[in-house]
Amino acid sequence: MPELPEVETTRRGILPATKGRSVSAVVLRERRLRWPIDPALPSLITGRLLENIERRAKYLLFRFANGTLLVHLGMSGSLRLIEGAPPPPRKHDHVDLVFEGGALLRYHDPRRFGCMLWIEGDASAHPLLRDLGPEPLEEAFDGAVLFRASRGRRSAVKQLLMDGTVVVGVGNIYASEALFRAGIDPRRAAGKVSAARYEALASAVREVLGESVATGGTTLRDYVDSNGRPGEFALRLNVYGREGEACPRCAAAIRQVRLGQRSTFFCIGCQR
DNA sequence: ACTGGATCCTGACTGC
DNA sequence: TGCAGTCAGGATCCAG
Numbered sequence: 258m259p260e261l262p263e264v265e266t267t268r269r270g271i272l273p274a275t276k277g278r279s280v281s282a283v284v285l286r287e288r289r290l291r292w293p294i295d296p297a298l299p300s301l302i303t304g305r306l307l308e309n310i311e312r313r314a315k316y317l318l319f320r321f322a323n324g325t326l327l328v329h330l331g332m333s334g335s336l337r338l339i340e341g342a343p344p345p346p347r348k349h350d351h352v353d354l355v356f357e358g359g360a361l362l363r364y365h366d367p368r369r370f371g372c373m374l375w376i377e378g379d380a381s382a383h384p385l386l387r388d389l390g391p392e393p394l395e396e397a398f399d400g401a402v403l404f405r406a407s408r409g410r411r412s413a414v415k416q417l418l419m420d421g422t423v424v425v426g427v428g429n430i431y432a433s434e435a436l437f438r439a440g441i442d443p444r445r446a447a448g449k450v451s452a453a454r455y456e457a458l459a460s461a462v463r464e465v466l467g468e469s470v471a472t473g474g475t476t477l478r479d480y481v482d483s484n485g486r487p488g489e490f491a492l493r494l495n496v497y498g499r500e501g502e503a504c505p506r507c508a509a510a511i512r513q514v515r516l517g518q519r520s521t522f523f524c525i526g527c528q529r
Numbered sequence: 530a531c532t533g534g535a536t537c538c539t540g541a542c543t544g545c
Numbered sequence: 546t547g548c549a550g551t552c553a554g555g556a557t558c559c560a561g
Contacts, residue, residue: 260554291537291557315555332555333539349539368538370555385557412532421556428554497554518534520552 259330261393261426262469263482264315267330270483271338272310274360279306284353286346291331291372294352298375302326307356314389314425318380325380331370337363338483390424393462394470398424400456407447407455414450415443416517418462427462430497431469433522435461437496442528443521444514496522 259267283299295301302321311318317336319326330336339361346353352364352373364373376383390406391397406423407414417423418432427435436443438461441454450458473482495505499522500513509526 263554289538291555329555331538332553366538367540368553368555370537410531416532419556430554517532519555 259315259334259474260428260431260469261315261466262431263474264317264330264426265312265470266474267336267483268310268312268317271336271362274338274340275307275354275356275362276309277306278356278358278360279304280354281357282353282355284355285351286353287349287351287369290351290366290369291329292374294373295375298326298373301375302354313381313386314392314421315428316386324375324377327372327374327376327380327383327385328364329372331366331368331372333368334364334366334371336483337365339363388422390420390422393424393426393466398459398463400452400459403455403459404450404452407450410447412447413443413516414441414445414447414458415521417447418458419517419519424462426466429519429521430494431462431465433497434465434495437523437528438465440528442525443516443523445529496524498522 280302283303285294285296285299288294288296301324305321305323308320308322311320315329317328319328328336340359343353343361343363346363347365349367350363350365351369354362356362364371374385380386391402402424403417406420407417410417415432415436418427418435419429433443435458439454439458441450441458496511499511502511503509504511504524504527507524507526509524511522511524514521514523
């Protein structure tokens with residue numbers, strides 16, 4: 258799936274053709290996502306103006322005057338912008354949002370871990386958004402946030418980094434990459450990492466995510482952007498997926514371990 | 530309150 | 546060519 262940079266790339270890609278336009282039709286082909294799509298969705302947003310598309314963590318928030326459509330791409334989802342005559346839907350093209358003027362957003366998600374939820378009223382109070390930590394690319398996120406959250410925690414620092422109540426948007430790839438840049442062993446107990454090292458880690462998170470957003474996200478497997486194109490691969494991954502290869506910094510072999518059921522890559526020479 | 534584990538689902542890939 | 550097993554970018558939910 259899309260990690261934060263891929264979701265942000267999608268948001269930027271679909272915004273110009275959809276913001277300020279009215280929805281002319283909604284096609285639901287498959288409602289069984291992580292939670293079922295409300296069958297009333299078409300009647301709720303057809304004829305309504307899409308005021309904006311915002312992002313919180315890896316959620317996209319489609320803002321209408323009468324509510325918010327909360328969209329998550331899960332592990333395998335994509336949202337594709339189609340302008341002009343739409344091709345016939347492929348397998349797993351579950352939803353179309355059609356806009357006046359012809360632009361169409363097509364939601365594709367083979368594994369169906371994503372969601373499309375209608376929220377009335379204050380979306381930020383919704384249980385899925387309420388308890389989320391700060392955005393990693395905004396001012397509120399720094400080393401002190403990580404340090405405070407880590408005290409007394411015995412689980413691995415990588416798991417702290419991927420805990421959405423601590424900081425949002427750091428997925429499995431970028432967690433490994435940020436820890437590599439900061440020189441921290443992903444297995445280290447979160448509560449035993451110093452404040453100074455958390456400053457370095459917070460900077461590394463900002464760097465990695467910032468660079469990736471700037472270059473349109475990273476492609477692995479089946480990620481495509483809103484134009485259906487794969488990401489640029491412009492952000493070089495130093496350790497993720499490179500078990501056995503030479504560390505770009507010290508040439509030691511990169512190791513792979515499992516942490517919290519997720520593959521984790523690191524350099525035993527550079528990361529302590 | 531924190532922690533690890535199971536879980537949702539399809540598809541790509543590996544080894545026999 | 547088929548079949549079984551493993552793994553995948555997420556994150557919620559539940560038991561202990």
